[in-house]
Amino acid sequence: MSLFSRESLVALATGERAAVSVDPREYELVAGPGGPGSDSTYGIPFKRLRAGSVVPIPQTGLTLRVERVYPNSRVVSPLEGGGGFTLAPEPAPPRAEAARPGLVGTVEGSGQPLFLYGGAASPTSVNTARGSLALMLRPIRRRLPFTIELVRFERDLYPGGEIARGYSSVVALRDQGTERRVTVAMNRPARQGGYAIYQSSWGSTPEGKDVSVLQVVHNPLRLLPYLGLGTALTGMALHYGLKKVGRRERRAGGAA
Structure with missing residues (x-):
């Protein structure tokens, strides 16, 4: 994770929703x-x-x-x-x-x-x-600019045991009146605005219901490398453009 990223957790049972994450x-x-x-x-x-x-x-x-x-x-x-x-x-x-x-x-x-x-x-x-x-x-609680609802949690167990070899969550992401459903898996995060949502772990309630633990990562400087690259490319284009103009002017002067 980046030095400037902020990580927090959201724990949800099926049907629960949250617009606040917790930073342990x-x-x-x-x-x-x-x-x-x-x-x-x-x-x-x-x-x-x-x-x-x-x-x-x-x-x-x-x-x-x-x-x-x-x-x-x-x-x-x-x-x-x-x-x-x-x-x-x-x-x-x-x-x-x-x-x-x-x-x-x-x-x-x-x-x-x-x-x-x-x-x-x-x-x-x-x-x-x-x-x-x-x-x-x-x-500490951190308010999210969107709501996460756990639609379904799925576990893939090893044969004959209770140990999960993989697990994923189907979540509904709601933001300003829009909604989309995505699957968050162990190595397949979802993205919402400037946030990345990862499948972190899972647990159970005292009643035995599965609880999905999602990690929410916000990196406000995530676009900085792309802005720097864009600035560098613009500078290179200007540099070579000016050199090309200079060569044309010298040729025109020699022809005169």
């Missing part, structure tokens, strides 16, 4: 009175948070004072005296693994320390004098 390698802090899925939720990339900073939470009048940030962390539980947990820093994980960031801070008016862990499955609720507030560290 980057996290964001989400906070708001309605929880992470609410329209009133405020999000800020984790990499912008600094120890000692004060983060205002819009629509609440509250602030979060950040005391410590850990690019990778682990849960230490329980605290001395029993109950609750705290966080400890961890070395950076191998490249193939995602980090689990952590944050230690205090919400104004809560009167208690706040511990947010990137591996938590649900938000942390904090009670303040101005009401309840939900906070969470989660993989």
Whole structure:
């Protein structure tokens, strides 16, 4: 992948659709009175948070004072005296693994320390004098300019086993009122605008339904090499064109 490309994932069961992808390698802090899925939720990339900073939470009048940030962390539980947990820093994980960031801070008016862990499955609720507030560290969401719907997922299993030797997804891509169906296979991506969609992996829901995991890659500089080539070809054409004109002028001068 290109240095400038941005990769994210979309996981869908048959019939599900999404216009948002998830980047498991980057996290964001989400906070708001309605929880992470609410329209009133405020999000800020984790990499912008600094120890000692004060983060205002819009629509609440509250602030979060950040005391410590850990690019990778682990849960230490329980605290001395029993109950609750705290966080400890961890070395950076191998490249193939995602980090689990952590944050230690205090919400104004809560009167208690706040511990947010990137591996938590649900938000942390904090009670303040101005009401309840939900906070969470989660993989960052990226809005797509189109919608992906999984029409059908297909697996080609090895004989007599449950191991797939190949799998593919039939997806419907909807963009500004238009729709087209394409098949995304392991070595056959689909393209939509400036995005490439790859078949990444698959899994299952607790109910046993297949889930297709698609990788969405966006490279805003993908056309730069072609623009550079076009510029070079234009320059060469001008160069040889001017040389040809110069030769004609010299011949005309000699004939005179």
